[in-house]
Amino acid sequence: MRNWRTRVAGLVGVRTEAGDFAFGAKGERAIGGRLDKWARAQGWHVLHAVPVGRNGADIDHVLIGPFGVVTVNTKRTRGKVWAAEQALLVNGVRTDYLRNSRHEVARARKLLDAAYGRHVPVRGAIVFVGVQGFTLKGGGPKDVAVLPDVKALRRWLRRRGRVLPPEDVAGVYEVARLPQTWRT
Numbered sequence: 001m002r003n004w005r006t007r008v009a010g011l012v013g014v015r016t017e018a019g020d021f022a023f024g025a026k027g028e029r030a031i032g033g034r035l036d037k038w039a040r041a042q043g044w045h046v047l048h049a050v051p052v053g054r055n056g057a058d059i060d061h062v063l064i065g066p067f068g069v070v071t072v073n074t075k076r077t078r079g080k081v082w083a084a085e086q087a088l089l090v091n092g093v094r095t096d097y098l099r100n101s102r103h104e105v106a107r108a109r110k111l112l113d114a115a116y117g118r119h120v121p122v123r124g125a126i127v128f129v130g131v132q133g134f135t136l137k138g139g140g141p142k143d144v145a146v147l148p149d150v151k152a153l154r155r156w157l158r159r160r161g162r163v164l165p166p167e168d169v170a171g172v173y174e175v176a177r178l179p180q181t182w183r184t
Helices: 004-011 016-040 096-114 152-161 167-174
Strands: 045-052 058-063 067-076 080-083 088-090 122-129 133-136 144-146
Touching: 016 045, 016 058, 016 067, 016 152, 045 096, 045 167, 058 096, 058 167, 067 096, 096 122, 096 144, 096 167, 122 152, 144 152
Parallel strands: 067 122, 080 133, 122 144
Antiparallel strands: 045 058, 058 067, 080 088
16 A cells, blocks of 8 residues: 555645656556567567666666667656657656666667677667657657657567577577676
């Protein structure tokens, strides 16, 4: 049962850290469930809530398949999303989602390259749940896929093409599932 203060805050429309966490976690579970289903059907691999480093940071989902490695950052909102090459706004407020996704990609690439012993192609995707409006200016960022929903993620993955042969998909998964791979 939720803390009574959190419950009362929710009833009167006051945001709390616990309420925000629960709201976001619901979006992560929704995306995670889809990724699990796709991974089983397509022979892909997926890891959830991958702890990175030693300061409590994590990557929402790491997807490994013929398209390479994709770090998936899940964001749940009831608002409007606007994205361009260097900015991402939710309800007109600039967020740090692009910067964080780029950092996750760079970190994952460095750690996976070291663990696997050669270059591992890593891309980032920010996937929204519950958006009310979605705009990509100029096609959005070139290095991070900003997607309005989980269906758009699936379409994007299908268009990625094959960048890893099956033996590398299996090999990268073997090192990615080891906790020591993600510690710096």
